[in-house]
Amino acid sequence: MEAITIKDIAKALNLSTSTVSRALRNSYEINPETKKLVLEYAEKTNYHPNPIALSLKENRSKAIGVIVPEIANNFFSQAINGIEAVAYNRGYHVVIFQSHESCERERSNIQHLVGRKVDGVLISLSGETTDVSHLQEIQNKGVPLVIFDRISNKIEANEVIADNFQGAFQATEHLILSGRKKIAHITSPSLLYTTKERLEGYKAALEKHGIPFDEDLVHYCGFAPEEARQVIFELLDKQKPDAIFTASDRLALDSFAAVKAKGINIPEQVAFIGFTNLQVAHLLDPPLSTVVQPAFEIGRTAAEMLLNTIENKQSITAVKTIKIPTEVNLRTSSN
Amino acid sequence: MEAITIKDIAKALNLSTSTVSRALRNSYEINPETKKLVLEYAEKTNYHPNPIALSLKENRSKAIGVIVPEIANNFFSQAINGIEAVAYNRGYHVVIFQSHESCERERSNIQHLVGRKVDGVLISLSGETTDVSHLQEIQNKGVPLVIFDRISNKIEANEVIADNFQGAFQATEHLILSGRKKIAHITSPSLLYTTKERLEGYKAALEKHGIPFDEDLVHYCGFAPEEARQVIFELLDKQKPDAIFTASDRLALDSFAAVKAKGINIPEQVAFIGFTNLQVAHLLDPPLSTVVQPAFEIGRTAAEMLLNTIENKQSITAVKTIKIPTEVNLRTSSN
DNA sequence: AGCTCTTTTGGTAACGTTCCCGACAACGAT
DNA sequence: ATCGTTGTCGGGAACGTTACCAAAAGAGCT
Incomplete structure (x- = not known):
């Protein structure tokens, strides 16, 4: 057979x-x-x-590779769906890999993808990745590359991101306008690009409304399961904020759960708004206000960019960054 | 370069x-x-x-393929994590594909995977798949295959599933014991294996407690976004059930939202329990009772089975089915 | 000296495909 | 009749790697 x-x-x-x-x-x-x-x-x-024989001969594969930290994260699975939508229409297969927030896994995935001659790579950086030499390498080899969401300023590449600054600014301003003064910000590891942008948005909103920035109200959380919980508990005991603004899907949930576990009322005692693509936000108790990233569209845009450079409709040298607006959904949790 | x-x-x-x-x-x-x-x-x-040259020569790739309907579904992304955990440890790459509940996409993915000489395939069938000739084909070709969760009785293969009967039985019985008599069952397309098993569990519980089975209380839902909502609305108007038991992640959420949108109180007017791997179940309003499938472990077990047959530690001819117990988490939504 | 036996290396085919080059008719035109 | 042209086809190399079969040289033996 x-x-x-x-x-x-x-x-x-x-x-x-x-x-x-x-x-x-x-x-x-x-x-x-x-x-x-x-x-x-x-x-x-x-x-x-035989596609393998073809790849060997032609050095291409009609497939693109996607590397994300974690598909269980709504944002990433939605972004992947955006990617697949355009790739499929244009005759490309999409090969999905997870880095599990590990730089080593990320490098290994990259190796595997270029070794198998994918025609291009879409990546969102792991939370551990500081050194981007593996990306620089494939870019030097001429492999088309688009970085989305979690980008890096250490490499010049095509990028697609959400307007993190705007989203964070709006969220924070909303909390301020609803009368909150001690607004905590629970966020991802500080080296992530998205972390910085969101922090800037947060600061800018404070400044605009004359609220001094307090370092103790900002907490960086790693990817350990219990970390957010600990941070929230400590925060509620010491700084006693009257509002919490979280970055990332994961942190929003963990923090939300922690606040409720502490018996604190949302939004009466503490207002809450999360930067998250959770689809159940409106079903939570109380319904959760969110800053939503256009995940599907980010994926779609990134894939289009990649396929265009692959098919030479777009020059490789002229890198550009596309920024897509975020959307704020106000619900009960933030008044 | x-x-x-x-x-x-x-x-x-x-x-x-x-x-x-x-x-x-x-x-x-x-x-x-x-x-x-x-x-x-x-x-x-x-x-x-060059891995491509190696694959061409040796007809293998040190990679396994996974096909699931939708990674945005918690159950599947958790299962994939289980798969990756063992595959990575044993030196295999995991290539992830989505069928998006389309049989055609599923076939195309299978084609791509065997064409690229993956060493084995893990699959959970799309909601559309009735004809499994594509699976029979690769099995005839000698490609190791394990089907998990959404299996089919039209093909003899290694399988890993949750104990759907038990889960459905327990959920239904719990609703009965808490005094409910008109228990609706919102479930997936009838051709899915999991649908049948869960329906059997539901029926068995009814029978045990002397409640006659009422066909009108069972509703099959496709994958269209608004379908569950319509079905629930109609159900609440006509049959007026005092409890709802839903299969699948997606249906649990959509139905839950629909009941709330109707202004029906959970659990006072209608008790609710879902077959779902949602991680936020305890944060919902009210906290949602669930039957949880051991997704990670299903993935882990399936991957182990596959790798064992790949590495000939397990004979290909002796197919077997492993059934893994489900777990019931009772919360406010079901009293 | 002639023999076999190791040790170390080289040549080549093969995996499945495409592409370049050339072969060989048949044909019309000079 | 000779010449290019056109239409069809086959042969071989190449992509990167491994496996098989030789081959050469030296060592050790009778």
């Missing part, structure tokens, strides 16, 4: 492999009758060209 | 390709000095063997 090859067809029809090859590609220099013969035989025997 | 090959090394060191190849594989029949020379040069030039 081995797969049939071009050689098998050639032998069966008493032709040469080159003739068969050309017949299958519908070359003009093949006799229509021969062509028909070959095509019919191929159809009958369920012939499929 | 092209990748370096064995030929390049051979030329540079004035050796034959076969010698270089053997030196790199640390063959015993190579002079230690030559070996050292080659290894050092390879290290220096950052040589990596």
Whole structure:
């Protein structure tokens, strides 16, 4: 039950492999009758060209690679759906890998993808990644690359991001306008690009409304499961904020749960707003205000950018960054 | 900036390709000095063997393929994490594909995977898949295969599933014991294996407690976004159930939202329990009772099974089905 | 000296495909 | 009749790697 090859067809029809090859590609220099013969035989025997042999010869694969930290994260799975939507329409397969927030895994994934000659790579950096030499390397090799959401300023590449500053600014300003003064910000590791942008938005809103920035109200959380809980507990005991603004899907949930576990009323005692793509936000108790990133559209845009550079509709040298607006959904949790 | 090959090394060191190849594989029949020379040069030039060439030659790839309907579904992303955990430890890459509940996409993904010579395939069937000839085909070709969660009785293969019957039975019985009599069951398309099993569990619980089975209380929902909402609205108007038991992640959420949108109190007017792996169940309003599938463990078990057959620690012919217990988490929504 | 036996290396085919080059008719034009 | 042209086809190399079969040289033996 081995797969049939071009050689098998050639032998069966008493032709040469080159003739068969050309017949299958519908070359003009093949006799229509021969062509028909070959095509019919191929159809009958369920012939499929061996993509590996093709990749070896042509150094391409009609597939693009996607590396995200964690598909269980709503933002990323939605972004992937955006990516698949355009890739599929344009005839590309999408190969999905997770870095699990590990730089080593990320490097290994990159290795695997370029080794297998994907035509391009879409990546959102792991929370551990500071050194981006692996990206620089594939870029030097000429592999088209687009970084989305979690980008890095250590490398010049095509990028697609949400307007994190705007989202954070709006969220914070909303909390201020609803009368809150001690607004805590629970956020991701400080080296992430998104972390910085959101922090800036947060600061800018404070400044605009004359509220002094208090370092003790900002807490960076790693990816350990219990970390956010601890941080929130401590925060509620010591700084006693009257509002909490969290970055990231994961932190929003963990923090939300922690505040409730402490028996603190939302929004009466503490207002809450999260930077998250949770689809159940409106079903929570109380319904959670969110800053939503246009995940699907980010994925779509990034994939379009990548495919355009792959197909040379877009020059590789002129890198650019596309910023997509975020959306604020106000619900009960923030008044 | 092209990748370096064995030929390049051979030329540079004035050796034959076969010698270089053997030196790199640390063959015993190579002079230690030559070996050292080659290894050092390879290290220096950052040589990596071309996996495509290897696959072409050896018909394998040290990668396994996973096909799931939708990674945005918690159950599947958790299962994938289980799969990756064992695959990574055993030196395999995991290539993830989504069928988006489309049989055609599923077939295309299968094609791509076997074409690219993955060493085995893990799959959970799309909601549309009735004809499993594509699976039969790859099984005939000798590609190791494990089906998990959404299995099919039209093909004999290694399978890993949750104990859907038990979960549904327990959920239904719990609703009965808490005094409910008109228990609706909102479930997935009837052709899915999980649908049938859960329905059987539901029926069995009814029967045990002498409640007649009412066909009108069972509703099958497709994958359209608004479908569950419509079904719930109609159900609440006509049959007026005093409890709802839903299958699947998606249906639990959509139904839950629909009931709330109708202004019906949970659990006072209608008790609610869902078959779901939602991580936020305890944060909902009211906290949602759930039957939880051991997603991670299902993935882990399936991957182990697959890798064992790949590495011939397990015979291909003796197929078996592993069933893993579900867990019931009772919360406010069901009293 | 002639023989076999190791040790170490090289050459080549093969995996499946495409592409370049050339071969060989048949044909019309000079 | 000779010459280019056109239409069809086959042969071979190449992509990067490994496996098999030789081959050469030296060592040790009778």
